[in-house]
Amino acid sequence: MKALIRTDFNFPGQQSVYHGKVRDVYNINDELLVMVATDRISAFDVVLPEGIPYKGQTLNQIAAKFLDATADICPNWKLASPDPMATVGLRCEGFPVEMIVRAYLCGSAWRTYKSGARKLCGLPLPEGMRENQRFPEPIITPTTKAAQGSHDEDISREEILSRGLVSEADYAVLEKYALELFRRGSDIAAQKGLILVDTKYEFGRRGGEIYLIDEIHTPDSSRYFYAGDYETCFRKGEPQKQLSKEFVREWLMENGFQGKTGQQVPEMTPAVVERISERYIELFEQITGETFIKDDTGSLLSRIEQHIIHYLSKKSIP
Ligand SMILES: Nc1ncnc2c1ncn2[C@@H]1O[C@H](COP(=O)(O)OP(=O)(O)O)[C@@H](O)[C@H]1O
Ligand SMILES: [Mg+2]
Incomplete structure (x- = not known):
């Protein structure tokens, strides 16, 4: 299990890259965005020190599904999801x-x-x-x-x-x-x-x-x-079983962290990381009704890069 913490690609036509809290967003010719959902995790607007294996894949795939399932309600930015961790779409203001x-x-x-x-x-x-x-x-x-x-x-x-x-x-x-x-x-x-x-x-x-x-x-x-x-x-009056990031926030609060300046993020042991990863996969399976297929995490960077370059090269042909 390996987490993808950061990407630094240089795609054809790339104007700039924005490393958000969770996603790496590439501006292609001021027209398209390539959005890579990394395995970074944020809570209380702070990026936590450890990545969560498969989190990026679950997020990207859930978002892609729901963007497709709501496209009749309003136009959305998605054009394609050429990799399980990435979506390409229209750049908007x-x-x-x-x-x-x-x-x-x-x-x-x-x-x-x-x-x-x-x-x-x-x-x-x-x-x-x-x-x-x-x-x-x-x-x-x-x-x-x-x-x-x-x-x-x-x-x-x-x-x-x-x-x-x-x-x-x-x-x-x-x-x-x-x-x-x-x-x-x-x-x-x-x-x-x-x-x-x-x-x-x-x-x-x-x-x-x-x-x-x-x-x-x-x-x-x-x-x-x-x-x-x-x-x-x-x-x-019991807590609800949550399928969301709230359990991460709760774990942080129990350990004295609410994102305030001066507070320390508690240690994220491998067991904590694994538990969070499992919860993300559980939500994916619940919400989509599909079995989560763990993509090979051995060569994430080159896989994503190749999928996106291939998609962009097809796109530019009229
Ligand atoms: N189609 C789009 N056009 C322009 N900006 C977008 C589009 N889709 C998402 N974004 C922006 O890309 C960023 C996604 O990265 P994220 O990790 O959520 O960053 P942030 O830390 O800013 O929330 C967000 O700032 C979001 O507003
Ligand atoms: Mg955001």
Whole structure:
């Protein structure tokens, strides 16, 4: 088992490369993006010191599937996934906000609620809610898309508009798309015995059109519960079994790390790394209903490079 921590390719037509927290993003002729999902893992906006074998493959393959399964709702950036760890698609001008849709009160929203706040991103919340309780309707709690190295922050619809981050007309489209995508994601999850609890979407502009960009419905961008256990756990006030990165965040918090400056990331032993890897594979299998095929990790770099060069060379032929 080997994890892919970083790539440094030089593709034909490459203008620049951006090493995100998790993905390596190559700009090809300002037209296309090659996005390699590495095995890096981030939590609380910090990249953790160890990579997680197969994580990149599970993320890329789940995102590719859901982009295909939602293409009738709104245009998306994906053109092809020439390698299990990479997707190539259209480069868009990203909106500086992340559209987070929540159907249940949990994660950071619960932490905010528990501290006494009854407003989330400008939306009033009812008194007396409990952790993991379902909202009457899914809500949108946007965040800013912060510059590299800083934290995304909650923001209200009003502030997005008054600061001119997104125009009112565009924002209405983002809201509509986000809610429709979430409904589709929830339906697909329900067919697999899962609840799509919350998720994050990013959108961008290209020409006159708004595109869905980035990954969707992956364990990094979403939280899933097991539908069959939900009611019982909720009634007893027990934690839900989570198929998401929340268990990584919980493990970090139990060990004194919440991403605050000065805090130390706890040691990630091989056993911890393996457990996280297994959880990502488990989610892949649950959400897709397919057996995860572990690709050979021996020559990851050259395999990815060859697949992408081959795809790009075919593409440039008219
Ligand atoms: N089609 C696209 N056009 C432009 N930018 C995109 C597109 N799809 C994804 N991105 C951007 O690529 C980056 C993906 O890498 P990621 O590891 O998530 O980085 P980050 O640390 O910025 O979240 C994100 O910044 C995302 O906004
Ligand atoms: Mg990201």
